[in-house]
Amino acid sequence: MDEDGLPIVGSGIDLTKVPAIQQKRIVAFLNQFIVHTVRFLNRFSTVCEEKLANVSLRIQKIETTLSILEAKLSSIPGLEDVRIEAVGPAVDSNGPAMVTSQSQIPAATSPPEETPDQQRAEAVTENIPTVSTDPRYARYLKMVQVGVPVMAIKNKMINDGLDPSLLDTPNALVPDVGKKDGDDDSSSGESSFSD
Numbered sequence: 001m002d003e004d005g006l007p008i009v010g011s012g013i014d015l016t017k018v019p020a021i022q023q024k025r026i027v028a029f030l031n032q033f034i035v036h037t038v039r040f041l042n043r044f045s046t047v048c049e050e051k052l053a054n055v056s057l058r059i060q061k062i063e064t065t066l067s068i069l070e071a072k073l074s075s076i077p078g079l080e081d082v083r084i085e086a087v088g089p090a091v092d093s094n095g096p097a098m099v100t101s102q103s104q105i106p107a108a109t110s111p112p113e114e115t116p117d118q119q120r121a122e123a124v125t126e127n128i129p130t131v132s133t134d135p136r137y138a139r140y141l142k143m144v145q146v147g148v149p150v151m152a153i154k155n156k157m158i159n160d161g162l163d164p165s166l167l168d169t170p171n172a173l174v175p176d177v178g179k180k181d182g183d184d185d186s187s188s189g190e191s192s193f194s195d
Helices: 023-074 116-127 135-146 150-159 177-181
Strands: 089-091 097-099
Touching: 023 135, 135 150
Parallel strands: none
Antiparallel strands: 089 097
């Protein structure tokens, strides 16, 4: 025993003569350890969930922004035919080399010459009113691109007197071509989706 009365455990001590630690004390130590560890793990999991929720929200915002950008780019005529040969690896000053593909680099190339038959065929297909070209359905298709839930869009279309099944087939013909010229008040550019 030392001066405090605690047993000294060493090589010259007979362990059979050293008194055992009280069981209540061991249970108290274990309970303290378990409670402390559980509190730490609960705090840690809460912080991790908050950070994952923030990252998920940021990813959703980026996806929405990307959808809007893609919609804006797809509205520019003539970008479908733009092609450029890959120049080689582009070196970023902040990281490793990035390989650029043909679709990543826009370039101003002259469109190929079209024959008169191709021009007439394009003119005929442009005059056929499809759901994707109809201004009444354009805002609903835009909502789909932005990421609005499809069921909410279909409910809004029903409220506006439009066929919601046409949302699934944007290349289908518009059923009521006569109303296209402005007989319907829902053709305005404003969306009353948040009524």
